[in-house]
Amino acid sequence: MGFMKNIKYYQLVLLICVSMLLVKCYDEDTFGVPIYQERCSDGIQNGDETGIDCGGSECEPCSVESEFAGKYRQVDQMGRPAVNMLFNIDGLRDSLNVTVPYKMQGIFQQTFENRIMVLDTTYTTNVLGLNAEEMAAIFSKDVLWVAENGPTSYYDGSNILTGRGLGEDVMDANLLWIFGGPDGNKNNDDPLLIQDGVPSNDAPFLNTFPYLAPPF
Numbered sequence: 001m002g003f004m005k006n007i008k009y010y011q012l013v014l015l016i017c018v019s020m021l022l023v024k025c026y027d028e029d030t031f032g033v034p035i036y037q038e039r040c041s042d043g044i045q046n047g048d049e050t051g052i053d054c055g056g057s058e059c060e061p062c063s064v065e066s067e068f069a070g071k072y073r074q075v076d077q078m079g080r081p082a083v084n085m086l087f088n089i090d091g092l093r094d095s096l097n098v099t100v101p102y103k104m105q106g107i108f109q110q111t112f113e114n115r116i117m118v119l120d121t122t123y124t125t126n127v128l129g130l131n132a133e134e135m136a137a138i139f140s141k142d143v144l145w146v147a148e149n150g151p152t153s154y155y156d157g158s159n160i161l162t163g164r165g166l167g168e169d170v171m172d173a174n175l176l177w178i179f180g181g182p183d184g185n186k187n188n189d190d191p192l193l194i195q196d197g198v199p200s201n202d203a204p205f206l207n208t209f210p211y212l213a214p215p216f
Ligand SMILES: [Ca+2]
Pocket: 038, 039, 040, 041, 042, 043, 044, 045, 046, 049, 052, 053, 054
């Protein structure tokens, strides 16, 4: 009887040890990675995701389908120059193109903010005094502001986003705001990140409608 009791005792101890081992293995399987990151790639809609592995508070926004309730379908969006290329991530560029502007900030604010911090990991504020959240708030709504009064300028040092003159170097303005830092001279070295080296158009603008330069 004593022998049998000992066997049962050892079986119990073994069972407890195996259980502890399994618990330990489970913890180590996460490798210290927060659970939500696995949730955003587990192939099912869980947590507060609004689609499979997207949306909610932790995952990337879900792709947006084109809203189509009439004669015209939105397939592209171009407000300010290069917004989709500079501030958005590869997988969501088609989504931004089909998102109506009033919904853009709600969907893309966090993605744009993250992107700014990836482009310049030491970003604080720029020459406009905007932090990453404030920059993202402006650019995630991809529309071109136009001032009702005063000069029309994308950025001339004093007039900021009051429109866009055709001859303005808008790409350099964008680069300056992302990489220039509070004084506008951060990353002003090799590689030079605050200018693209293309200061003007290679063909003259037209004096009549549509005023754009010929493509070649
Ligand atoms: Ca999921």
